[in-house]
Amino acid sequence: MVVEGLTRRFGGRNVVHDVSLNVAPGQVTCLLGPSGCGKSTTLRLVAGVDRQDRGRILLDGTVLSDDSIHLPPEARHIGLMFQDFALFPHLSVIDNVAFGLSGAKAAKRKRAEEMLEKVHLAGFGSAYPHELSGGEQQRVALARAIAPRPRVMLMDEPFSGLDNRLRDGIRDETLDILKAENTAVLLVTHEPDEAMRMADEIALMREGEIVQRGAPYNVYNAPVDRRAAAFFSDINVIRGTVRGALTDTPFGVFLAPGVPDGTEVEIVIRPQHIRIDFDRDGRGPNPTPEDGVPARGTVIRSRYMGRESLVEFLMDHDGSVLKATVPSVFLPKPGTALWLMIRRGRCFVFPVMKTAAAE
Numbered sequence: 001m002v003v004e005g006l007t008r009r010f011g012g013r014n015v016v017h018d019v020s021l022n023v024a025p026g027q028v029t030c031l032l033g034p035s036g037c038g039k040s041t042t043l044r045l046v047a048g049v050d051r052q053d054r055g056r057i058l059l060d061g062t063v064l065s066d067d068s069i070h071l072p073p074e075a076r077h078i079g080l081m082f083q084d085f086a087l088f089p090h091l092s093v094i095d096n097v098a099f100g101l102s103g104a105k106a107a108k109r110k111r112a113e114e115m116l117e118k119v120h121l122a123g124f125g126s127a128y129p130h131e132l133s134g135g136e137q138q139r140v141a142l143a144r145a146i147a148p149r150p151r152v153m154l155m156d157e158p159f160s161g162l163d164n165r166l167r168d169g170i171r172d173e174t175l176d177i178l179k180a181e182n183t184a185v186l187l188v189t190h191e192p193d194e195a196m197r198m199a200d201e202i203a204l205m206r207e208g209e210i211v212q213r214g215a216p217y218n219v220y221n222a223p224v225d226r227r228a229a230a231f232f233s234d235i236n237v238i239r240g241t242v243r244g245a246l247t248d249t250p251f252g253v254f255l256a257p258g259v260p261d262g263t264e265v266e267i268v269i270r271p272q273h274i275r276i277d278f279d280r281d282g283r284g285p286n287p288t289p290e291d292g293v294p295a296r297g298t299v300i301r302s303r304y305m306g307r308e309s310l311v312e313f314l315m316d317h318d319g320s321v322l323k324a325t326v327p328s329v330f331l332p333k334p335g336t337a338l339w340l341m342i343r344r345g346r347c348f349v350f351p352v353m354k355t356a357a358a359e
């Protein structure tokens with residue numbers, strides 16, 4: 001499915017602006033972004049329950065919607081799954097699954113039975129929705145959505161109503177089934193973890209626009225700006241000014257290629273990429289090309305998080321606070337002096353933008 005330049009205005013404001021996407025069969029694209037950024041509106045346009053002001057939507061080269069054509073939702077070969085998946089309470093499980101199918105009664109029943117088998121609910125056809133657990137109901141909703149063999153599945157936070165324990169299993173099962181059916185999936189979520197877990201491609205949205213698209217690895221490890229980095233984890237920010245494509249900081253010199261002299265930059269580093277070393281009578285380890293110059297800080301808070309410890313430092317040189325995560329065998333006491341190093345290969349250097357500075 002191809003989405004080109006979708007724009008939707010409400011009350012004079014672009015709620016979705018120039019959004020383009022390409023979702024291949026068997027692939028999952030996640031629209032990821034904070035609440036209100038326009039994810040659901042984009043999904044509604046693709047579903048056909050709302051119409052864009054500009055742009056077009058195509059499926060296998062056929063126009064579903066543009067300036068002159070606007071196919072209704074039922075003519076789009078698109079399946080829908082939402083958080084509130086609303087099974088029909090007065091219909092049995094099998095009738096719920098068969099609901100959207102057309103054709104002879106026996107063929108519909110056969111397909112519905114196949115689908116129930118796929119979601120591991122083969123014996124549940126004659127049960128009613130209220131007799132099933134939340135996870136089972138979700139699987140019935142999935143069976144119902146895929147029964148008509150949609151080419152595209154649109155999912156809006158479909159797992160957020162499930163408790164954590166159930167969620168991971170159902171996510172994986174759902175993905176396996178959709179991949180096996182070679183369905184193109186467009187999934188909306190505001191949770192980075194869910195997007196990282198499910199997506200082949202993440203489209204990061206902000207204020208109606210897609211600011212970055214890429215595989216989870218790339219979006220996480222090569223964010224386009226500070227806000228994109230901060231969407232996935234806590235970050236630390238160190239400021240500097242560029243001279244001769246370099247920025248000098250208490251952690252040594254950082255490369256800032258192509259950034260003009262005098263530009264203020266932010267060096268962004270995730271807590272897990274700060275290295276820590278012991279104090280040796282007021283001295284830290286020797287500088288290295290990878291880790292740069294160590295700077296000293298004092299532990300102000302140390303929290304055990306199970307797999308890791310989150311340690312906050314008050315830095316000697318400017319009183320700023322930096323956060324580092326370290327393996328949980330290490331839980332330094334407040335007041336301990338330690339040396340911090342920033343791994344050159346894991347930090348991002350961004351020129352300071354007005355919008356970023358306003359945050």
Ligand SMILES: Nc1ncnc2c1ncn2[C@@H]1O[C@H](COP(=O)(O)OP(=O)(O)OP(=O)(O)O)[C@@H](O)[C@H]1O
Pocket residue numbers: 010011015033034035036037038039040041042190
């Ligand atoms: N029919 C409408 N009329 C006016 N404004 C609307 C309408 N639909 C959505 N909006 C506005 O568009 C913006 C984006 O909404 P949308 O539901 O697409 O965001 P979202 O990213 O899906 O957020 P959430 O995760 O909270 O659902 C919001 O500010 C919302 O108030």
